[in-house]
Amino acid sequence: MTNATDTLAAELSDRFADAKLRIGTRTTPLAKAQTQRVIAQIEQVVPGLPVEVVAIQTSADLWPGDLSQLGGKGNFTKEIDKSLISGKIDIAVHSMKDVPGDVPLPKGTEFGAYLHRGDVHDVVISRDGRPLADLPPGSKIGTSAVRRRAQLSLYRPDFTIERVRGGIDSRIKKLDAGEYDAILLARTGLQRINLDDRITEVLPATWADGATMAMVPAVGAAVIGVQARTSDEPVMRLLDEINDPDTALHITAERTMLHMLRGHCNSPIAGHAHTTADGQLSLFGMVFNRDGSQWVRSHGWGPTDDPASLGAWVAGDLLRQGARRLITATRK
Template sequence: MKQKLVIGTRGSKLALWQADHVAACLRRHYPSVAIELKNMVTTGDKILDVPLAKIGGKGLFTKELEVAMLSGEIDLAVHSLKDMPAELPDGLILAAVTERVDPGDALISPQYKTLDKLPAGARVGTSSLRRRAQLLHARPDLTIVDLRGNLDTRLKKLTTENLDAIMLATAGLKRLGWDKHITQILPQAICLPAVGQGALAIEARANDAETLSMLAFLNHEPTYRATLAERSFLAEVEGGCQIPIGVYAQIDTEDGQLKMTAVIMSPDGQKAVRDSIQGDPAQAVALGHTLAGRMLDHGGREILAKLFTQED
């Protein structure tokens, strides 16, 4: 067993909370092992004035940490699973996925409280194409404003940028004890979450058997299986921050089946393909592929083709 583990993390309040949480779990499990944190700045943290979809998407928040892992500078990295691309760099794997907390999307609107109470033309801030598309599908009259920055920065912009509401991940707000700001958690019938939303991912080197063995206890199998299906769906549709898709899977506690619902949308919210699937959790990857293929064949491919044509 290693006598020291170095955890790489971004420097935002949420990223540090997540890394500290994993570090505390490791210290309790291995009291004799030195657990160190190394703060790093990613490209996504540096570029705050451009929408994510225009600068490369999810990998912007993981690349520098992954380079440090591959070079041996750090042993593992802690991420929000929703920030991770579907395909990881050669030599790296998901060592563990922690138990999911609330996967929902939170609306914060001190004046209007809920989506249906927002007036026509209300200004809603979000950095996510997925949220933008689903909000416009439900409320095409809204004005969506791009909103970048860490959670505390985005909360401040609610006032400084004269916004009527903002959308944030419920899990991050709860982890930081800021859930008092939430005025509504949108139902999944309106807004499906991002792949892996609400779960933490621990990434490590594929050939580092000792570290992988030490991290195994952190893995929550039901969450791992559910998010494996979601990431399989993501890989099949080749989605990321730049493609408006929502997906959520969970294992039913009564019948043990993995049940997953997904949506592929046009950025303006006018076109949507939504479908569901269920099956054996052991077939998580196949379920994700099957659902994605079915949705692509029933209009999803057309939506994505038009989106890619617009980007080109």
């Protein structure tokens, strides 16, 4: 450890000598697994720091219907936000793909850490082990994401695509029970709860020509974000120690694009940033209509020291191509 890290560890150990660092998270198996990753990272900085996991049931997890009818992705975070603001928890763990782009973070809070990004690919789990290309017309495909629905409709408009909600394990149970012929899920989520052996097919994450099956990931895909009160300086410094700088760059570019597009929970928006082999920051963005029959796309590059400008440029390019019309139409 460096002297600064030693000092921080000592300060945190003193502060939490008679209390525990309270970590707020959703109640799903995936959320709990992600929280354990955060705890493991904290343990490396402050060995032996006492922690307490505070499981918080969110409105979105309780809601069985279309999330847009409940008010959008903010229902994945609002109960946890309230606990953070009120001081009932010290930090909050979120899947960044579930953090809305059209709702500002609660005043006095910010994301102090983004853990190293996982696998961004979407995958297929089919009941009989066949890939999407081999499933017959009319096959029933389950997905809760409008982004996936739009892209799948682009390639296979002959499928019957139906919403499926619930945790990963409950979705797989519905598949096994015969409610669906296949379901689409995030690969990293399956990996984090040791269910990746169920994967039938891994879909390419790079959009090519509109004819080759691909699934451009969601903004924030496979990223765990850790949020805290900005006034809590020792905790914010702790989060800085576990932050992955490359992931923070990529998330800043992606979420700047999402914010400028004012995407809501029904917006089929895809976006993915990465650092190229020659050291540039690359951001690819797409906006679809609901059935995937119309889309706009943009790809920009920029320096790694200004991810927000790259996100703004890609968003501006998408808006110039008509992204606002596509996004507005999905509100209906």
